[in-house]
Amino acid sequence: MQLTFCKYQATGNDFIMVDNRHDFFPKNDTKTIERLCHRRFGIGADGLILLETDNSTDFRMVYYNADGREGSMCGNGGRCIVAFAKYLGIIDTHCSFVAFDGVHRARISGDVVALQMQDVSQIHVKPKYLFLDTGSPHHVQLWEDWETLDAEKEGKRLRYGLYGEKGSNINFVNPLESGHFEVRTYERGVESETYSCGTGVTAVAIAMHELGRASGSEAILETKGGNLRVCFTKEGAVYSDIWLEGPAEQVFKGSVS
Numbered sequence: 363m364q365l366t367f368c369k370y371q372a373t374g375n376d377f378i379m380v381d382n383r384h385d386f387f388p389k390n391d392t393k394t395i396e397r398l399c400h401r402r403f404g405i406g407a408d409g410l411i412l413l414e415t416d417n418s419t420d421f422r423m424v425y426y427n428a429d430g431r432e433g434s435m436c437g438n439g440g441r442c443i444v445a446f447a448k449y450l451g452i453i454d455t456h457c458s459f460v461a462f463d464g465v466h467r468a469r470i471s472g473d474v475v476a477l478q479m480q481d482v483s484q485i486h487v488k489p490k491y492l493f494l495d496t497g498s499p500h501h502v503q504l505w506e507d508w509e510t511l512d513a514e515k516e517g518k519r520l521r522y523g524l525y526g527e528k529g530s531n532i533n534f535v536n537p538l539e540s541g542h543f544e545v546r547t548y549e550r551g552v553e554s555e556t557y558s559c560g561t562g563v564t565a566v567a568i569a570m571h572e573l574g575r576a577s578g579s580e581a582i583l584e585t586k587g588g589n590l591r592v593c594f595t596k597e598g599a600v601y602s603d604i605w606l607e608g609p610a611e612q613v614f615k616g617s618v619s
């Protein structure tokens with residue numbers, strides 16, 4: 363059986379996209395998903411995303427990390443699946459879909475996708491870092507010596523040393539000016555630094571606002587793969603109306619026999 367795949371990237375975070383509306387994909391086959399994501403023996407990607415039918419929204423998103431195991435919410439992947447849904451003719455310019463952490467709204471204009479993220483109300487502020495969940499768990503830490511940062515080494519150390527087997531994504535932040543930051547992310551389940559992480563930059567934007575480094579209601583996050591914009595409303599202790607915006611593009615369409 364031939365399976366048709368598309369490959370999308372969103373600021374360098376790349377995903378294999380599968381139209382699984384007929385439910386043919388081997389969802390429980392961890393080894394197959396891991397191999398498809400392998401950058402030498404497979405197509406290569408940070409994750410694999412299934413687009414499936416849903417009774418109450420335009421579609422369902424099922425996300426798998428590169429390790430082949432089902433993951434939590436993927437912000438950049440969420441932006442890519444909206445572009446994929448548009449390509450398949452399922453949606454036009456606006457949509458809603460259900461994912462690991464609930465229903466998301468999104469809009470697409472050209473290759474720019476804006477994705478509404480879930481509200482955030484629990485932010486753990488520690489002496490050297492913050493921890494919050496934006497659909498996936500994120501450690502956010504300001505890093506002084508930016509030029510010598512080994513994000514892979516430091517990220518792995520914290521991911522396993524502080525968060526154990528369950529893990530967390532690890533984000534390092536270099537403030538450029540108020541509301542403008544450089545971000546590097548070590549991603550759980552990819553077990554490597556990725557070019558960007560959507561739930562990660564969302565966590566950074568909120569964490570920096572909590573620290574008073576982003577005075578307005580939006581932030582620009584510079585990642586290895588490009589710039590992302592996060593805007594939000596804060597009322598009391600709750601961050602709501604959170605939107606993650608940036609490019610998402612199809613880079614390949616093919617089949618694997």
Ligand SMILES: N[C@@H](CCC[C@H](N)C(=O)O)C(=O)O
Pocket residue numbers: 375427433434435436437438439498499530531549550551552556558559560561562
């Ligand atoms: N790159 C994703 C994050 C995907 C989930 C993460 N790897 C995890 O397991 O928590 C994003 O753009 O949010």
